[in-house]
Structure formats: structure tokens, C-alpha cells
Amino acid sequence: MKKIVLAVGSSISAYKSCDLARLFVKSGYDVYTVLTENATKLVSPIALEALTGHPVYTDETLWEKHEMGHITLKDDAALFLAAPATANMIGKFANGIADDMVSTTFLAMKCPILIAPAMNPNMYSHPSVQFNIGKLKGWGFGFVEPDEGLVACGDTGKGRLADINIIYQAAVDVIEGK
Numbered sequence: 001m002k003k004i005v006l007a008v009g010s011s012i013s014a015y016k017s018c019d020l021a022r023l024f025v026k027s028g029y030d031v032y033t034v035l036t037e038n039a040t041k042l043v044s045p046i047a048l049e050a051l052t053g054h055p056v057y058t059d060e061t062l063w064e065k066h067e068m069g070h071i072t073l074k075d076d077a078a079l080f081l082a083a084p085a086t087a088n089m090i091g092k093f094a095n096g097i098a099d100d101m102v103s104t105t106f107l108a109m110k111c112p113i114l115i116a117p118a119m120n121p122n123m124y125s126h127p128s129v130q131f132n133i134g135k136l137k138g139w140g141f142g143f144v145e146p147d148e149g150l151v152a153c154g155d156t157g158k159g160r161l162a163d164i165n166i167i168y169q170a171a172v173d174v175i176e177g178k
């Protein structure tokens, strides 16, 4: 069974990670989820545990359970997928910051990386975020471009998480080498 590490950030679209995880599981992939501390406020770790059949990795795993999960997860992963990826996560990924479970896991990964950003259009178009995305692309990391349109806060522009079916297909293409 091919292993996907699904990192979830605290975007309003974090709840969509449940459907995304379900799509992968239904297709026979083994899904391990890693949530930022803030993401646990927006999506239930229990739902993701039930959907994936594995405990969710959080900062608690890193510090309170002393499981060194960031090292465990790196082994045999076919893909590290960050969806939704917040501006904060992208900033950490681009700058070698490893101060939580998600960013530490990212740095430990040797498998292909796919990042699906989701944020307010002003945040997405900010030079700082665009610079970080450019840096990550320059290192060969894959991106699933966000959609244009109305975002949850009422603004319009580019920044809404790409359709989960698009993210799913992009991930499968990377894993299966298409």
C-alpha cells in the first residue's frame, strides 16, 4: 500500500481534508495525517482518524507522546501533500523553519512534495507569499494552484483551495509517475 502523508493547515478549508483523505483511502492508499495545532481547532482529528484508520499526528505527538513522529512518517512515504497549506506553512517550508510537527515532518521528507495553498486573495498575492512559493517551485516542489473566485471571508480573487478532485488527481499523477 502506498503511503501518503497529508499535512493540514488552519485554513477555513481544512474540513475538505476529510473528503480528500477519504478519496485516497477509497483508492487504496494508506493515509497519515499531520495537523498543525491551529488546524485541530478547524477540523476534528477524530474524524480524520476514523477516515484514515491511523492516529493523527500533531504537536502533541511530537512533544507529549515522544514518538518522534516526524521521523517515523518520513519512511516509505510516496508523497507529502500539504492541503490546505496556509501562508504560514508555506513560509516555514520555504525558510527551513521546523518549529512544529508539520514543518518538522516536511523537512524530514525525501519523497515528492505537493502543496495546495489556500488563503485570502490579498495574502496569496502578497510579495512575501509569492516569493516563498517561487522559492519552493525553484527547488522542484509541486503546487496545485488555488482557484479564483469568492473566498469564505467574502473577498474575490485567487486563493481558494483547488477542487479536491483536482488535488486528488495531481497527487495520484505524482505517485504513479504519470
Ligand SMILES: Cc1cc2nc3c(=O)[nH]c(=O)nc-3n(C[C@H](O)[C@H](O)[C@H](O)COP(=O)(O)O)c2cc1C
Pocket: 008, 009, 010, 011, 012, 013, 036, 037, 038, 039, 085, 086, 087, 088, 089, 118, 119, 120, 123
Ligand atoms: C477561521 C479562520 C480561517 C483561516 N483561514 C486561513 C486560510 O485559508 N489561509 C491562511 O493562510 N490562513 C488562514 N487563517 C489564518 C491562520 O490560521 C493563521 O495564519 C495561523 O497562524 C496559521 O497556522 P498554521 O499554519 O500553523 O495552521 C485562518 C484563521 C481563521 C481563524
